[in-house]
Structures are given as C-alpha cells and as structure tokens.
Amino acid sequence: MSGWNILNIAQALATPQRAHKMLENSPVSFLHANSELLKKHTNKLDRILAILFFWPLMISGLSMALLALLKSIGLFAN
Amino acid sequence: MSSVLLCNRDLTSPAIQQACNINLQQLSAPHCPSPAFAKANTPYLLNGHSSAQGRRIQTLLSPPQVARPVTELSLTFGEDNTVAIAAMMEQLKDYNIALTGASTSVYGERISGFAKSVKEYQVALLTYRDAKLGNASNHRQLKQQAHRTFQRMQAQFRAELHATTNHISARRGIPLTNPERGINIARSSRNAAKLHFANEIEAHKLVRFSQYTKLLGNGLAVIDFGTRVGNVRNSYRTGGHWERDLFIESSSFTASAITGIATAKAGAAALGLLMVATPVGWVGLLIGGIAVVAVSAGSSIAMNSLVQESGGSWYDLIMSTLK
Numbered sequence: 001m002s003g004w005n006i007l008n009i010a011q012a013l014a015t016p017q018r019a020h021k022m023l024e025n026s027p028v029s030f031l032h033a034n035s036e037l038l039k040k041h042t043n044k045l046d047r048i049l050a051i052l053f054f055w056p057l058m059i060s061g062l063s064m065a066l067l068a069l070l071k072s073i074g075l076f077a078n
Numbered sequence: 079m080s081s082v083l084l085c086n087r088d089l090t091s092p093a094i095q096q097a098c099n100i101n102l103q104q105l106s107a108p109h110c111p112s113p114a115f116a117k118a119n120t121p122y123l124l125n126g127h128s129s130a131q132g133r134r135i136q137t138l139l140s141p142p143q144v145a146r147p148v149t150e151l152s153l154t155f156g157e158d159n160t161v162a163i164a165a166m167m168e169q170l171k172d173y174n175i176a177l178t179g180a181s182t183s184v185y186g187e188r189i190s191g192f193a194k195s196v197k198e199y200q201v202a203l204l205t206y207r208d209a210k211l212g213n214a215s216n217h218r219q220l221k222q223q224a225h226r227t228f229q230r231m232q233a234q235f236r237a238e239l240h241a242t243t244n245h246i247s248a249r250r251g252i253p254l255t256n257p258e259r260g261i262n263i264a265r266s267s268r269n270a271a272k273l274h275f276a277n278e279i280e281a282h283k284l285v286r287f288s289q290y291t292k293l294l295g296n297g298l299a300v301i302d303f304g305t306r307v308g309n310v311r312n313s314y315r316t317g318g319h320w321e322r323d324l325f326i327e328s329s330s331f332t333a334s335a336i337t338g339i340a341t342a343k344a345g346a347a348a349l350g351l352l353m354v355a356t357p358v359g360w361v362g363l364l365i366g367g368i369a370v371v372a373v374s375a376g377s378s379i380a381m382n383s384l385v386q387e388s389g390g391s392w393y394d395l396i397m398s399t400l401k
Contacts, residue, residue, distance in 0.1 A: 007339065007343055011343065022350070022351065023347060023350040026350040026351070026353045027353045027363070029350075031346045031349075031350065032346075032347075032350065057336060057339070057340060058340050058343065058344065060336060060340070061336040061337050061338075061339060061340020061341065061343075062340045062341065062344060064333055064336065064337045064340075064377075064381055065340065065341050065377040065381065068377055068380040068381050069377070069380075071384060072380060
C-alpha cells in the first residue's frame with residue numbers, strides 16, 4: 001500500500017460524501033477511492049481519524065505552498 | 079585551469095615521479111613553497127606558485143575533513159571523473175528533493191528507483207574491487223555481476239542517465255556511462271591522484287560532494303545517498319550545532335513533503351471537477367496532469383529551500399524563547 005492510497009481513503013472518509021461522489025463519477029475516477037464501499041466497512045472512529053489526518057495535512061500543505069508563492073513574488077519584504 | 083595533487087600516503091620524490099611523472103619541485107603546499115616529500119591527504123598545487131585562483135582552491139580543499147574524502151574519492155572514481163561526478167550529484171540532489179516532496183507520484187518512484195540502481199551498480203563495483211585486492215577466486219564472476227547491474231541501470235533509466243551525464247565531459251567516459259571504465263578504476267590500486275579544476279565553482283561542488291561521502295575502512299569511498307542524514311552527521315562529527323542542523327533538515331523535509339502531497343491531492347481533485355464542469359477532454363486532462371505535477375514539484379522545491387534558509391533562525395528563536 002502506498003502513501004497515495006492512504007490519502008485517497010482518508011479523503012473519501014473526510015470529505016462530504018455528496019462532494020466526493022462528483023469526483024468518483026468524473027472520468028478520472030481512478031484517482032479517487034470508492035466512498036460508498038468505504039462508508040460501509042468503517043465506523044465513526046475511523047471517520048474521525050480520517051478527518052483528523054486529512055484536513056490538517058491539506059490545510060497546512062496548501063497554506064505552506066501559498067506562503068512560498070507569496071514570498072517568491074516578494075510580498076514579505078524584509 | 080588549476081591542478082591539485084593528492085595522495086593517500088606519504089610519497090617521496092622518486093615515488094611521485096613514478097606514480098604520475100611529476101617532479102617534487104613542481105609542487106607547493108600552503109605554508110611550505112618547496113616540500114621535501116608529499117604528505118598524505120594534503121592538497122599540493124601543481125605549477126601554480128603564483129596563481130591566486132589555485133591558492134584559493136587549495137585552501138578550500140585543505141581542511142582534513144575535506145582533504146581525506148576528496149583523496150579517497152579521486153582514487154576510487156578516477157581523477158578525471160571525480161570533479162564530473164560531483165557536478166552530477168549536485169543535480170541528482172535537486173531531483174531528490176523534488177521527489178521526496180512529490181514522493182506519492184509515479185515519477186517519485188521512478189527517480190528513487192534510479193538512485194537505487196546507481197547504488198546497486200556502485201556496490202557491485204566495490205565488491206569486485208574488494209575481491210580483486212584480496213585476490214579472491216570469484217572475481218571473474220563479480221566482474222560479470224558489475225556488468226549486469228550496469229546494463230540493467232542503462233536499460234531501465236536511459237533518459238535519466240542522459241539527463242544527468244550529458245554535461246559531463248570526461249574524455250574516457252565516466253563510470254556511469256562506460257562499464258569498462260568503472261571496472262578498470264575498481265581494479266587499480268593507486269596512491270596519488272591529480273585533479274584539474276577549471277574554476278572555483280567546481281572546487282566548491284567537490285567540497286560539498288565530499289561531505290556526502292562515506293569512507294569504508296580500506297580506502298573505499300561511496301556516495302551517501304541519504305544526504306540529509308549526511309548533513310547532520312557531518313555537523314555532529316565536526317562539533318557543530320548538530321541539533322540545529324537536525325531541526326533544519328527534518329523540518330524542511332517534512333514541510334516540503336507535506337506541501338508536495340497537498341498540492342498534488344488538491345490538483346487531482348481540481349482535475350476531476352474540471353472534467354465534469356467543462357468539456358476539456360483527454361488532451362486537457364493530460365495538460366492539466368502535467369501542470370499539477372509541475373506545481374507540486376515546484377512548490378515542494380520552493381518550500382524546501384525556504385525552510386533550509388530560514389530554519390536556522392527559527393530554531394534560534396525557539397531556543398531563546400524557551401530559555
């Protein structure tokens with residue numbers, strides 16, 4: 001199991017199912033996990049763990065990318 | 079162009095004459111313009127008593143923790159290759175950082191595979207060298223094995239090998255492009271090496287490279303692929319602030335990896351939504367995919383260099399707050 005699979009599962013469990021369905025029905029569905037199957041075989045604790053893992057990772061990662069971009073265009077002049 | 083002579087044991091005038099056809103009068107040491115014999119692990123400038131650039135290169139290579147690995151490297155990889163490999167590894171290191179960041183992607187796996195196959199070839203060469211020096215009976219078999227690992231590396235990673243070696247201009251090819259070259263170097267046991275530097279930048283690269291090198295007992299040098307660990311270990315060995323370096327290396331790795339993963343993930347989701355909302359089709363998907371990979375690799379490289387350069391001052395800030 002690679003790191004990508006862990007992330008896919010966490011994403012499927014942590015995002016609202018309706019939003020995730022859109023990704024699963026798109027032509028690039030192979031990039032995303034099957035949330036219906038996962039919901040059936042996981043309990044509440046699994047979902048809380050997924051949320052605790054997924055959202056902090058995404059928020060910190062994306063804000064770091066944003067900060068790096070802003071720094072590179074010279075927003076934080078020192 | 080400046081030339082530097084290095085040897086791994088003390089050599090007298092006739093020994094130097096025999097090893098590389100050089101007169102002792104041609105050499106000069108930092109504090110001794112006309113040495114009586116060549117000391118081990120000391121860079122001697124060749125025919126450059128008055129060259130300012132040569133002096134600066136000599137000073138760069140002089141510290142014992144630099145001179146020794148550089149000597150061993152030159153004797154292991156061959157004198158005309160060492161400078162070239164140092165330049166190549168610099169490039170590989172940049173790849174490596176991009177990869178650890180985007181390590182979840184397919185390309186990440188491909189590059190770590192490349193580093194692994196170079197490592198396997200290196201190990202096969204060194205095993206062969208050991209067998210040859212110890213007169214082991216199976217050295218013919220080990221030579222075959224070195225050839226096989228070389229061919230595997232060539233076949234699987236033609237594109238990457240080309241990208242990393244095409245700017246290197248060693249006359250007889252480097253061990254990564256010519257298997258005979260690697261085997262010949264592994265077989266010979268020499269004591270002195272002559273290095274040619276076109277400029278100081280090359281010397282700087284070599285000094286950095288030498289710090290990522292492991293010395294294995296009997297004068298063998300191998301490239302240490304875990305460069306981040308290498309940084310911390312060097313600083314520990316030379317009595318520097320290794321806790322500070324550990325903080326910088328680990329936090330820059332984490333930040334760069336998380337940034338790469340998050341941007342790749344967000345990109346994949348955006349790509350999915352884009353496919354649903356607009357009629358971009360498969361060509362659009364391909365272009366979008368390349369864009370996502372580029373953004374992910376780019377932002378993780380940017381993040382890595384950002385934390386590398388500011389991590390030290392963050393550490394100092396945290397420590398002074400705690401005190």
